[in-house]
Amino acid sequence: MVQTKKVNNHLQLIIPDDWDGLTIEQLLKEVWQLPKKRIHQLRMDKAIGMNERIVPFSEVIHSGDCMLIENIFNEHHANFSRTKKDIQFLYEDDFLLIANKPAGILTHPNTRDETNTLTNGIVSYLQEKNERGKVQHVHRLDKDTSGAILFAKSSFVGSILDRMLEERRIKRTYTAVVHGKFEKMRGTIQAPIGRNRHHPTRRRVSKNGQDAITHYQVISFDARNNQSQILCRLDTGRTHQIRVHLSHIGHPLLGDVLYGGQPVFYRQALHAKYLSFTHPLTLEKVQVEASYLDDFPDLLGEK
Structure with missing residues (x-):
């Protein structure tokens, strides 16, 4: 497990043994597989510090080092209308959440006129908690399909999860x-x-x-x-x-x-029904099971 926490709008983490000996560039490019544009922006902004000092991306990191990535969460929620909804959350931390979507609502709005969506409800929920960030669905479910959906709370984490989905590391x-x-x-x-x-x-x-x-x-x-x-x-x-x-x-x-x-x-x-993956920042195993929210025709036990 990697010790991580959100400090104001920044991401702080303690380098684990698995990453010992990597450069910052390797962590961003090979481990997290961030887009080139994102890595370039982090470099230009001098956004990454190690042990309370700004360092070049060629810096070798060691187990126990304290890394700070600035302004990861200094984003405004997208221009979604706030729609208060009763949402069942299956998992949540500072970086991502998993919601149990009921049937009959869209995952996200396709036009500005659509406000009764799961994403609108999550934006409302996070704003009520005074959380900044960019709500980003990692995958979608059809309007009339129910169950577990993964959301990132920032575009930084969303970029990592998008690549994990492409590589089938999210089951x-x-x-x-x-x-x-x-x-x-x-x-x-x-x-x-x-x-x-x-x-x-x-x-x-x-x-x-x-x-x-x-x-x-x-x-x-x-x-x-x-x-x-x-x-x-x-x-x-x-x-x-x-x-x-x-x-x-x-x-x-x-x-x-x-x-x-x-x-x-x-x-x-x-x-x-089920969603599982390795958390991209903490390296913990995340596994959830979404219960039915309606009278789903469950045939379990019938022969």
Whole structure:
């Protein structure tokens, strides 16, 4: 574990054994993999100090050294309207938080007129605590999908988490209830996904689309209703990926009428159940489980 804390608008941390012998440049570029523009700005601002002195980025750091990165949190929240919401938080510290999104609201506004979103609610929550920073969602959930979403509290941390997501170091596992019985108890769907030119929001499997990989495992089957409950783990994060892939193999989600599901549930039966990753600053293992916030059709225990 790395000792870290927020000091006013600055980030202070004690260098752990794992980083002993690195240069500041290596920490920023190879460990945190910050964008070149961000590293350049930190250099120009002389924003990094070691043991209470400003040092060049070629400085070698040692276990026990005290690093201070200035003004990481000296950002204003984006121009989001404050919308007070009752949000269930699954994890929170000075640097990031994980919220349990209910179905029926957007992750973030797409226009200034949209104010009833999860991001608006989080901005309101942080402003009430007098926390500065830039709220940044690391991934998204569809409006009618519920569950765990990761947010950064600054663009600095957001940059690190974005790269971790790209490199599949943030593990997301969903539970879904679908029509039909699977032939295999587990499998992988690897099929590229692209836009449907005949529908403004629908996606489809297309040879010219982006690579998309979904792993699934059957955990329960309800023979009476011919429904299966599965766990899905994503290697990629394409729009509507799980919905498109499951429909493609003949198992659309309950309630997902856009992709062939029957309206036996008021929304698509998809919930982001588990989220796990190594905290980029403290190096602690973060694992959360998001409870259902509605009457999700859980088939656990049914055969």
